[in-house]
Amino acid sequence: MKATFLALAGAALLTAACSSKSDNSNGNGTSPATAQITGAGSTFVYPVLAAWSADYARQTGTAINYQSIGSGAGVSQIKAGTVDFGATDQPLDPKELADSGLAQFPIVIGGVVPVVNIPGIDAGKLKLTGTVLADIYAGKIKQWNDPAIGTINAGVALPNAAITVVHRSDGSGTSFNFTHYLSQVSPSWKSGPGEGKSVNWPTGVGGKGNEGVAGYVKQIPNSIGYVEYAYVLQNHMAFAQLQNAAGNFVAPSAATFQAAAAGADWKNAKDFFLVMTNAAGANAYPITATTFIVMHRQPKDKARSDAALNFFRWALEKGQPQAQKLDYVPLPADLVGQIESYVGASIQ
């Protein structure tokens, strides 16, 4: 395991070194001390990190090499000290952070969206509550015309057809946020499969990655799955509205994700240890997910750590339009302020 990580990190360093060399040969010699930053982790955040690092390298000459190898592997790498930062969709609790001398802060927000493929039902037409969603995934509700679904969908013609449940087959932050939400709203889900990056799914088929789940849902009539918001937009999938903690049915959108982020109690969350599912707020989307950056509090190489922090500061202040273009949601302004004071206080 460790050998693999070292090999991976070695490869990362090599590519970083090569790319910086080519930068220099392009005549970008005006920037002082061209640096490389290495990071690893969440696949969810990869598209926006890639876009940011391209822009940032053009502006400052600092190259960011990010390996999207999964949240769990990213955390292992930052603990082992082979990268300058890790990225994870599942926040580490303050005790684990303290034990490993790490600090964490949110960088970008997204949402996990239930999608359906029911002939005749368009995007946003189907409404679901948290308990109904949990019972579907638990295999307790087996038919689309089940009265539990019918009572919240008056006027929608639901077919007399068996529901095919689609979940992720690989461990993922998407599954973590989804099952975390189900555990919040359904006691029987909490005591049964529980929450985690992979759980013991009571029923259904598993697709690999967001694209695998999206593919299965599009292929299988009368199926239901869950994917990241960007996949809903790119694949024009039929999402379902979800009932939030305030009792309103909300559709996934940048506005409802931001409402959830604004309603979340970040002020009292030590080390930003907060999962935003089932957030308060009249317009808050209930399965809003956050990607966190994890870094060492006392880095071995201060110059590289500072370079990474400069990059994230730039991303939080200037990179948000780019994030929006890629269907991520910027952090609320007061949360950005809170992150900057946290980083200043805890990372040397």
Next chain:
Amino acid sequence: MTAPLTAAPRNGAGGDRAFASITAGAAWFVLILLGAAAASMAWGGRLAFETFGWGFITSRDWDPVAGRFGALVPIYGTIVTSLLALVIAVPVSIGIALFLTDIAPRWLRGPIGMAIELLAAIPSIIYGMWGLFVFAPFMAAHVEPWLSDHLGTAPLIGAMFVGPPIGIGLLTASIVLGIMIIPFIATVSRDVFSAVPPQLKEAAVALGSTRWEILSRVTLPYTRSAIVGAMFLGLGRALGETMAVTFVLGNAHDLSLSLLMPSNSIAAAIANEFTEADTELYRSSLIALAFLLFVVTFIVLTIARLMLMRIGRNQGRTH
């Protein structure tokens, strides 16, 4: 003239010895590599074996949250899909090989042979994507409804064909695997069929044999052990296949008799879950799965050897 003659054997003998030790080194290298791989997987999986004991093999649990792991479902899925793939691929492959060696006109043999060899070069992820986007919808719309309507209520085999026709599951995975291993079995079969001495076939023709009689009494008996070898080459590939199976098997840790239901295989489970296996026990269980794949393959190959030996003995008795 005499001096070189006496010198030549001595030089040759030196070269022979060097050649022998090089080839022996290559052979031993494979053995050592195999032993080292098995040992390191057993070592990596020791935590799982220590924690669960024999229960690891007999348990159908797979609960990463509670930390309970069992290998029964992936082992079952691996064996069922591979054997079914073999059942599909062997008749087709032997048919292709016979057509190419005995029946096809000479000008057609090159292009078809080439096409089959090219099939073997297609990356498995392409088979997987084809399976997911093209073949699974076809199975869901046309084949599986028919199967569950007509065979689902039949006695004995009915349980194998019940379930929702979603196009993803053991049957689809087996057929895709079968298509993937056809080139391996077909090319080896073609090569051994063309190695059958023409005199034998000519003699059979002279005795008035039909094509079927030549096939069943001359070609197949003559090449039997090589054909069994080809089958197990294909089976070995099917057992370890990862990407294509991941796409169409459904990756669900469910144990079901029905071929229409999703299941899991050892290789697919490892590929899916390794990156995010964040506890020691989880990771160790996945490595233990890899070790079990090794054991399963070893058992299958041993059975193949025993079968070959029995065929040889029976032949000795009857002829």
